[in-house]
């Protein structure tokens with residue numbers, strides 16, 4: 289079997305301790321192949337010393353001896369099965385344990401579903417290895433050992449005939465081996481693509497609600513479709529390599545028999561080959577050698593190839609270094625103060641920075657409004673504060689800890705970002721509201737709905753259990769924003785950032801929702817859609833050009849002409 293060394297090492301590791309079962313398997317295999325070894329010789333004797341010598345009873349006696357050997361071979365076959373099971377079954381358990389552990393480590397940074405799908409893929413592969421190894425040890429072993437026995441028998445019967453057969457079979461095996469590397473590579477690609485389909489589909493199934501909410505069904509279908517097409521392409525490429533069976537069968541199966549027939553007059557005349565020996569040679573070729581070659585090239589070839597590739601794949605999975613010991617959790621921030629220190633950010637290297645040298649301190653519990661003309665970097669700042677964007681220079685810290693050093697899951701639970709585009713998904717209204725706080729009680733739900741001004745909509749829809757169809761159904765844009773604001777209200781995150789999240793609300797509804805979120809406690813950062821948001825805030829950050837200005841409404845009215853102009857413009 290040709291396999292990558294790690295695959296062989298993996299197999300050897302899991303077959304360790306099975307030496308006694310393998311030895312018994314080999315011993316019973318030797319008994320099983322006795323008829324194949326002796327068939328040509330005994331037939332030659334039966335013909336030459338029996339039937340052609342007018343001694344039919346002698347001929348029948350030789351054939352009887354052959355029949356006895358077939359019975360012994362059958363006994364050997366029967367005794368093989370328990371040792372086959374004793375070899376393969378325990379290997380499966382230890383292999384599954386090792387590859388599943390390794391696979392879970394390998395993909396633990398993905399979604400739980402992807403990890404589950406990956407683990408289930410490799411479990412299937414480990415199961416396939418067990419089945420393939422069982423079949424290989426049962427059938428391929430049998431036919432190959434019969435082929436080897438036939439070759440040995442042929443050598444004893446007629447060395448010149450054996451030489452011709454060996455030359456031809458050797459040539460066939462050389463051609464087969466020359467293409468084996470390509471076959472292995474292409475088959476490996478098929479297995480990899482199959483895994484990719486599983487992983488891609490699992491990620492999409494896990495996020496199916498998000499796919500529906502974002503109307504991304506076509507894109508999701510395209511992604512899976514691409515994976516399926518890639519596997520179909522890999523399968524076609526692999527199928528083409530199977531054409532090599534034609535020359536291999538020609539050389540290994542048909543040529544030796546033709547050579548025997550063509551050379552027999554010559555061998556009879558020059559080497560004293562008898563009729564019985566020609567017939568015995570034909571028996572070795574037809575019943576021993578030919579099935580061995582056919583099984584090697586067809587079913588056995590595919591089987592051994594699959595085994596080699598599966599083992600190679602599992603060896604790759606197992607070769608993933610053990611994860612580093614779980615690091616002590618990063619020091620939890622002592623507070624939820626947010627600070628930016630000389631923050632500079634551009635969307636591309638060499639592009640004009642959107643924010644330059646911005647230093648800002650937002651104490652825990654502050655209600656901050658961020659205002660400024662369009663395009664001055666308000667949303668960019670929100671994304672920097674939440675860690676969605678990384679600055680080229682400077683740092684963003686939360687409670688003194690740089691945001692990239694925080695555990696991403698912890699960061700997501702500490703900061704809620706509500707964007708302008710409302711995320712409302714198919715499900716009940718309740719599902720949508722408790723998305724960030726699955727254990728919210730009915731009272732908390734009612735309080736949130738009432739606080740942000742969603743109660744009327746809930747009544748109109750028929751209560752919290754009303755079904756929201758894909759795309760949001762009859763909910764207006766403003767109502768969708770209220771749903772996301774109630775969701776943020778329920779969220780336990782101590783920092784909430786609204787990025788123009790009230791743009792579809794009228795001024796009164798906007799004021800009510802914003803005030804509710806400010807009164808709820810925690811830090812509230814409002815990327816303002818209207819300047820009135822600034823008037824409600826404790827602090828205002830005015831973004832305009834490279835140097836931002838921060839201060840209270842009154843202070844900015846006194847010191848910033850732009851701010852005064854924005855307020856004046858809004859009130860006129």
Ligand SMILES: Nc1ncnc2c1ncn2[C@@H]1O[C@H](COP(=O)(O)OP(=O)(O)OP(=O)(O)O)[C@@H](O)[C@H]1O
Pocket residue numbers: 635642660661662663664665666667668669
């Ligand atoms: N993904 C991006 N790639 C490149 N440039 C971007 C990207 N996002 C935003 N920009 C650019 O960065 C600048 C700041 O954009 P940003 O959205 O942060 O401004 P804003 O103040 O929030 O604007 P608005 O009030 O109109 O929402 C703009 O010039 C914008 O075109």
